[in-house]
Amino acid sequence: MSLTLAQFNDFDQDQATSALLTCCTSSRWAHNVASARPFETLEALIAHSDTVWSKVQQQESDLLEALDGHPQIGNVATLKEKYRNTADSAAHEQSGANEADDEVLEALAQGNQAYLDKFGFIFIVFATGKSAKQMLDLLLARLPNERTTELVNAATEQNKITRLRLNKLFE
Structure with a gap:
């Protein structure tokens, strides 16, 4: 699957979360990143992903x-x-x-x-x-x-x- 950022931004929460779960199967990470839409650039999305991951990884169950x-x-x-x-x-x-x-x-x-x-x-x-x-x-x-x-x-x-x-x- 390949998306444009505009398509991703237009997804509903479940669709966006589902797309993100193909990148990382932490449901908390995917939900939190999807909730921050819209993103203006891929770089902004990745930067936000890094920020969310830095918090999510601290919970062992989310990391696992x-x-x-x-x-x-x-x-x-x-x-x-x-x-x-x-x-x-x-x-x-x-x-x-x-x-x-x-x-x-x-x-x-x-x-x-x-x-x-x-x-x-x-x-x-x-x-x-x-x-x-x-x-x-x-x-x-x-x-x-x-x-x-x-x-x-x-x-x-x-x-x-x-x-x-x-x-x-x-x-």
Whole structure:
């Protein structure tokens, strides 16, 4: 789906919220951004999104809701089922995992499970432009962290992804 800012501004609240949920699955974020319409520029929308996210991410349940909208890196097969809203975006964003050899993919799967077991949420990274090996290296570097550190890291990565998806939504 591609929209103009004028179309988005003309949407009713439910339509605008629904469009935003394709960028980030935090319902509070989407509702709050949609409620601030109209936006004069995409830059103003993204700036407001950043402001809303800085508040929303402080509530762990809202952050976890946003993270739940992502498949595990390399687990693109689950996109059509669980992540229908963000499937197209995530498949493109994770395209680096599609080219990886089996050894890297297996290590990524094991690392993802270890991360999920330790922190209680999936490993998330702004994957665009990164190879599976680079994502694996980032995962392994973050795995020793404390949960509070990883919540901050996840929130930062989520916002990068949201910003990319907003730009794509309004191409």
